[in-house]
Amino acid sequence: MKIEVKDLVNDNEMLSHIFLGCIPHEQLEQIRNEFIGKKDWSKESVKIPVDLKIGGVSVNPKSFFDEWQNQMRNMINKKAQEIVSDKLGSSKIRNLQAKLNEYENILNSWEDEINWEIENPLL
Numbered sequence: 235m236k237i238e239v240k241d242l243v244n245d246n247e248m249l250s251h252i253f254l255g256c257i258p259h260e261q262l263e264q265i266r267n268e269f270i271g272k273k274d275w276s277k278e279s280v281k282i283p284v285d286l287k288i289g290g291v292s293v294n295p296k297s298f299f300d301e302w303q304n305q306m307r308n309m310i311n312k313k314a315q316e317i318v319s320d321k322l323g324s325s326k327i328r329n330l331q332a333k334l335n336e337y338e339n340i341l342n343s344w345e346d347e348i349n350w351e352i353e354n355p356l357l
Contacts, residue, residue: 235294236281239270248299
């Protein structure tokens with residue numbers, strides 16, 4: 235499998251952390267010299283072969299990390315929704331809602347008492 239150099243050095247890609255964090259600097263330089271050379275990989279497509287084997291079976295680390303990232307994002311979103319739901323269900327919010335309803339009722343009663351049919355004395 236070949237992976238874009240852009241993805242291998244992107245902080246938002248989990249695979250880049252393995253690529254940049256687990257390969258010694260000297261070997262990163264060798265990879266750069268062999269596969270990138272003088273090309274501007276940020277402007278043109280430059281791919282590097284990546285092979286990960288477990289027990290002799292090739293696996294795709296990018297798809298694993300993409301799925302892992304999606305699972306983490308879903309877990310964080312779910313927890314955030316729980317926290318917001320708990321806060322919105324608190325007594326403070328219910329009290330605030332009750333006050334707003336009270337004020338709405340007062341405003342509605344004032345509106346009902348206003349005589350909207352007044353003749354303009356200036357005409």
